[in-house]
Amino acid sequence: MSKFTFPESIKSRPVYGTLAMRDGPAHLLVADGHGAEAILDVATPIMMTKAHIIYLPKGEKFANRLRSLNPISFYSGPSYSAATSRLVKVLSDAKMGLQVYLAGTEGLIGQAQNAAMEAGIPHNAIQTEHRGSIARRMQCVHCKGITEDVEIDPFICEHCGLSLFVRDHYSRRLAAYQGVCIDAEDPGNIPKSKGIYE
Amino acid sequence: MTIQFNDETFRDDYSFFNSERAIKRFPFPFHEDSYMYSVNMEQHRGGPVDSIYEKRFDVDEHYVAEMRDRALVLADDPLRCQSLPHMTLAGWDLLELIMVTKSEDYPDLFKLHRDGNKWRWVNKPLGIDDKFVFLDETTLPYGPMEYITRQAQGDFCVLDQRDDNLWMDAGMVTTQADWSLDFDIGMNFFEWHAPVPLAHEKGIFVRALKFLLNIQQGAPARRLNWTMTVNPLLDTSPENYHKWGIQKTTLTPKNIGAKQHLRVELQTFFRLPRSNGLVFPIRCYLCSFQDIMTVPKWGRRLHRVIRDLPEELATYKGFIDNRPMMLEYLKNFDDGLPTSLGIWPEIDTEPKLQK
Numbered sequence: 001m002s003k004f005t006f007p008e009s010i011k012s013r014p015v016y017g018t019l020a021m022r023d024g025p026a027h028l029l030v031a032d033g034h035g036a037e038a039i040l041d042v043a044t045p046i047m048m049t050k051a052h053i054i055y056l057p058k059g060e061k062f063a064n065r066l067r068s069l070n071p072i073s074f075y076s077g078p079s080y081s082a083a084t085s086r087l088v089k090v091l092s093d094a095k096m097g098l099q100v101y102l103a104g105t106e107g108l109i110g111q112a113q114n115a116a117m118e119a120g121i122p123h124n125a126i127q128t129e130h131r132g133s134i135a136r137r138m139q140c141v142h143c144k145g146i147t148e149d150v151e152i153d154p155f156i157c158e159h160c161g162l163s164l165f166v167r168d169h170y171s172r173r174l175a176a177y178q179g180v181c182i183d184a185e186d187p188g189n190i191p192k193s194k195g196i197y198e
Numbered sequence: 199m200t201i202q203f204n205d206e207t208f209r210d211d212y213s214f215f216n217s218e219r220a221i222k223r224f225p226f227p228f229h230e231d232s233y234m235y236s237v238n239m240e241q242h243r244g245g246p247v248d249s250i251y252e253k254r255f256d257v258d259e260h261y262v263a264e265m266r267d268r269a270l271v272l273a274d275d276p277l278r279c280q281s282l283p284h285m286t287l288a289g290w291d292l293l294e295l296i297m298v299t300k301s302e303d304y305p306d307l308f309k310l311h312r313d314g315n316k317w318r319w320v321n322k323p324l325g326i327d328d329k330f331v332f333l334d335e336t337t338l339p340y341g342p343m344e345y346i347t348r349q350a351q352g353d354f355c356v357l358d359q360r361d362d363n364l365w366m367d368a369g370m371v372t373t374q375a376d377w378s379l380d381f382d383i384g385m386n387f388f389e390w391h392a393p394v395p396l397a398h399e400k401g402i403f404v405r406a407l408k409f410l411l412n413i414q415q416g417a418p419a420r421r422l423n424w425t426m427t428v429n430p431l432l433d434t435s436p437e438n439y440h441k442w443g444i445q446k447t448t449l450t451p452k453n454i455g456a457k458q459h460l461r462v463e464l465q466t467f468f469r470l471p472r473s474n475g476l477v478f479p480i481r482c483y484l485c486s487f488q489d490i491m492t493v494p495k496w497g498r499r500l501h502r503v504i505r506d507l508p509e510e511l512a513t514y515k516g517f518i519d520n521r522p523m524m525l526e527y528l529k530n531f532d533d534g535l536p537t538s539l540g541i542w543p544e545i546d547t548e549p550k551l552q553k
Contacts, residue, residue: 012385012392141378141436144277162440169393173384180436184443185519 035104110175352481497531
């Protein structure tokens, strides 16, 4: 799958790179969906002798190929939420020098980056590569509820039901972009939704 | 001078008002007839007698009512006050700075008695008389930052300094111009300013950060910023935007003079001694158009500034839709005469309106 080039944006918006192998005593690779392809690209037999892969297929069929890389530990799970306790355990058990690689959707990258930061790894020491869906994880600034996998702008907050426009302002701590009521000054006047980058 | 505290509200019936004294000392933010972003930073070393620059933390007639409004905001949304775990020491620094400063600058209103770490704080306007142990959180009803900023006008951002950057790691934010502490907490200087248009390209934030990183203890700095608010609403938060945004549409040519307020922020910057953090108080002053128009110089100038402001800025500041109505009103107070440089009203020397 070809990589999406995000348009230039404001300084709080994350920028993603391309995963590259870095020397370290251990490697933690976390991916969802097409993020598997970034792992397949970066993986080497030597790296895999010290690697732990956490993968969320989200309907994609890469799990077997990842497993056949023969990492020390491989996990394929149904959701980020389901994988969280495992991820946190791996991070808290980690020794100095652990290399962290995150690939896939912005929501997965953001949440896993946040977990790594909580474990004391500086955000700029974590490698990220965007692959697959361009959907965003959105926080409603009004009710604070998170809506996952938002592909359209405006969208309806799944918690409070307000129609929100999609901002580029991003919080690493929340691993989410900000959604703000679009019709506050003209109630009911909600433009037709379109794709975020259309 | 003795301050008469107003019994007033910043919501619902909006009984907020400025006395004649408050209008004269309003921090009109335009020193010339046009406006563009700049690093308009200067030392915060006092100013003309009775001006808002005179004291380190200005206390005015709105003090008691503003603190009442803050308590209401916090009861409704406790996330307006947050402090990341490593910021507690900076909170104590801030508590000390405000208590020491206010008791020195307003001895008839605030008193601080210190016996080693045993402190007694008396805040007469709010009827507070508390004893506590400095640096011992268990002896205060709130964390140190929250305790003292429930007693100090203006929002407070407490910034951590590391990696040659400033980090928004704590704050009390209930009177903000449409930004969310809960969303921005933990961001660095460039990230929390990311949504501001034009200023990044002009290098404003790079220069401002360089200046701020070098602020020394005992040498605070200040600048003014501004925006527009319909009704004297302090809590123009994004959290409540779906509730207050509609108020922007209630302006009419008849009520605009009373309803439209120029909202000015006095931003000051103090180095904190133990934590090496930086505290960034953002004090909000509101003044209705009709009150501003009682100062001829300000009337002339406000018309020219709003008329010539770049569209991006009027959009960012949220009044692009109301700008034509504002200009219709303001032009009545602009007779084309020149204005003197500087922000001060100069009522005695500037000519009266020639219309």
